[in-house]
Amino acid sequence: MEQADLQRLFDSKIEQEIRIEPKDWMPEAYRKTNLRQISQHAHSEVVGMLPEANWITRAPSLRRKVALLAKVQDEAGHGLYLYSAAETLGTSRDEMMDDLNSGKAKYSSIFNYPTLNWADIGAIGWLVDGAAITNQVALCRTSYGPYARAMVRICKEESFHQRQGYEIMMSMAFGTPQQKQMAQDALNRWWWPALMMFGPNDSESTHSQQSLDWKIKRVSNDDLRQEFVDKSIPQVEYLGLTLPDPDLKWNEERGHYDFGSIDWEEFYRVVSGNGPCNKERLQARNKAHNEGAWVREAAMAFAEKRQTNVA
Amino acid sequence: MGDNGLILGQRLAEWCGHGPILEQDIALTNISLDLIGQARLWLSLAGQIEGQGRDEDKLAYFRDANEFRHLNLCEQPNGHWGTTILRQFLFDAFHLPLLEQISKFDDPQLASIAQKCVKEVRYHLRWSSEWAVRLGDGTEESHEKMQQALADVWPFAGEAILANAFDLELAEINPAYNIQMVNKAWWSTVNDVFNQANLEVPAANWAPQKGREGIHTERLGFILAEMQFLPRAYPDAQW
Numbered sequence: 001m002e003q004a005d006l007q008r009l010f011d012s013k014i015e016q017e018i019r020i021e022p023k024d025w026m027p028e029a030y031r032k033t034n035l036r037q038i039s040q041h042a043h044s045e046v047v048g049m050l051p052e053a054n055w056i057t058r059a060p061s062l063r064r065k066v067a068l069l070a071k072v073q074d075e076a077g078h079g080l081y082l083y084s085a086a087e088t089l090g091t092s093r094d095e096m097m098d099d100l101n102s103g104k105a106k107y108s109s110i111f112n113y114p115t116l117n118w119a120d121i122g123a124i125g126w127l128v129d130g131a132a133i134t135n136q137v138a139l140c141r142t143s144y145g146p147y148a149r150a151m152v153r154i155c156k157e158e159s160f161h162q163r164q165g166y167e168i169m170m171s172m173a174f175g176t177p178q179q180k181q182m183a184q185d186a187l188n189r190w191w192w193p194a195l196m197m198f199g200p201n202d203s204e205s206t207h208s209q210q211s212l213d214w215k216i217k218r219v220s221n222d223d224l225r226q227e228f229v230d231k232s233i234p235q236v237e238y239l240g241l242t243l244p245d246p247d248l249k250w251n252e253e254r255g256h257y258d259f260g261s262i263d264w265e266e267f268y269r270v271v272s273g274n275g276p277c278n279k280e281r282l283q284a285r286n287k288a289h290n291e292g293a294w295v296r297e298a299a300m301a302f303a304e305k306r307q308t309n310v311a
Numbered sequence: 312m313g314d315n316g317l318i319l320g321q322r323l324a325e326w327c328g329h330g331p332i333l334e335q336d337i338a339l340t341n342i343s344l345d346l347i348g349q350a351r352l353w354l355s356l357a358g359q360i361e362g363q364g365r366d367e368d369k370l371a372y373f374r375d376a377n378e379f380r381h382l383n384l385c386e387q388p389n390g391h392w393g394t395t396i397l398r399q400f401l402f403d404a405f406h407l408p409l410l411e412q413i414s415k416f417d418d419p420q421l422a423s424i425a426q427k428c429v430k431e432v433r434y435h436l437r438w439s440s441e442w443a444v445r446l447g448d449g450t451e452e453s454h455e456k457m458q459q460a461l462a463d464v465w466p467f468a469g470e471a472i473l474a475n476a477f478d479l480e481l482a483e484i485n486p487a488y489n490i491q492m493v494n495k496a497w498w499s500t501v502n503d504v505f506n507q508a509n510l511e512v513p514a515a516n517w518a519p520q521k522g523r524e525g526i527h528t529e530r531l532g533f534i535l536a537e538m539q540f541l542p543r544a545y546p547d548a549q550w
């Protein structure tokens with residue numbers, strides 16, 4: 001087929017909501033955009049293990065310890081599905097990992113914030129996984145097949161994480177005065193970074209329109225953010241906690257909550273590598289990778305030996 | 312049994328997010344989850360038998376080091392991946408035959424917990440054996456690292472398979488319990504796997520360890536300081 005015909009076929013598939021599959025022809029920029037987004041998402045799952053893993057050994061009950069271990073393990077699993085989805089676009093997991101470790105690839109900035117008290121584990125499950133779900137439910141309809149299917153699988157587990165996180169928040173907020181204080185402190189620190197997870201305002205977002213046209217992205221950043229705010233506020237009220245935003249109020253006319261403006265200067269500072277934990281997170285990933293090198297080499301050498309023995 | 316699972320599970324949990332390969336990070340976390348899950352069953356049962364109202368968390372979080380009864384092997388540091396594998400293997404090779412015996416005890420509660428654990432631990436032993444062989448017989452570097460790691464953990468293994476007064480007492484009440492048989496099974500697994508892995512049994516003697524009598528190494532205090540700090544700092548809190 002001619003290039004123009006291929007393009008027409010691709011466009012009509014997008015138009016008719018037919019998924020694009022790895023073997024299908026696709027514009028190079030479409031492939032690149034998907035690769036960037038899926039690998040970033042995979043890296044976020046993997047780097048996202050670190051702030052939560054920080055509290056596994058200190059979890060305050062055995063039930064919580066087991067739940068947190070299982071949750072962080074789920075995130076590793078999400079990383080695996082997503083790396084596999086990204087690999088269908090022609091880049092190996094090793095290459096993607098190298099880009100993460102060198103700092104070339106990005107991951108969600110939220111994981112550059114520290115977990116400082118036990119309620120942070122609740123706040124992350126509730127708000128960070130919650131914001132992720134808001135994003136990912138929309139992505140279940142994304143146009144690239146392997147990504148959409150990975151999202152469906154992941155969304156199920158993410159909503160479990162969110163409930164678990166909220167449950168921790170409830171036991172903290174309804175607990176002793178010190179526990180309530182920890183819960184409030186965690187909420188104060190995680191609220192704004194969670195809102196930043198939806199990315200720049202639509203007016204500022206460079207990739208947004210093309211991604212919407214290609215149906216990689218299905219809902220705009222600002223719409224998703226609004227949805228998240230609207231859904232979270234009753235949950236905050238139920239906990240008896242307050243949000244660190246004096247401008248927050250119900251807008252009868254819009255049928256939505258109005259909220260204050262995001263500190264974009266902070267957002268871009270963290271994205272560009274100068275957040276509270278960027279260096280630590282990358283160092284931890286590099287350390288795991290480098291110290292694991294002899295293990296991976298040995299496993300390969302062993303597999304080869306066994307293969308030649310069999311042959 | 313509960314303390315073995317809890318302390319080794321806690322050690323393994325330190326790896327979570329830092330493993331050499333994502334798949335193996337998941338596998339090791341699984342073993343940690345199993346062991347802590349098993350510990351919850353054993354500790355709950357222990358608290359119930361004691362009858363003083365202590366549940367799994369009271370036992371895990373509000374005992375001091377000298378009240379813990381695990382093997383000192385379990386509390387040894389993770390070292391590198393190979394150290395963790397060998398510590399795990401030496402433990403699994405003991406854990407499995409022991410559980411097989413307990414699963415035949417007359418006491419239905421002990422037997423049923425052990426039966427559940429056996430299924431999980433069979434997999435643990437397979438996994439740690441495979442890794443011991445893979446790394447022992449991988450590259451020259453990995454072989455060397457394994458032999459050196461073995462020198463570190465080996466002295467602690469004796470405590471698992473040598474009888475103490477408690478073993479003799481237990482054998483009298485429970486004819487199904489026989490530490491000599493555990494010892495035999497352990498040696499046969501160890502010899503078999505080391506053979507495949509090209510690893511040599513170290514010449515060093517067992518270090519005299521008495522973890523099962525509550526005398527631990529200096530490591531335990533730090534593990535507990537970390538693990539127990541929240542419930543100890545806020546004893547009235549529900550989490």
Ligand SMILES: [Fe+2]
Pocket residue numbers: 045074075078154158
């Ligand atoms: Fe996830």
Ligand SMILES: [Fe+2]
Pocket residue numbers: 045078132
């Ligand atoms: Fe996610």
Ligand SMILES: [Fe+2]
Pocket residue numbers: 075129157158161
């Ligand atoms: Fe999650």
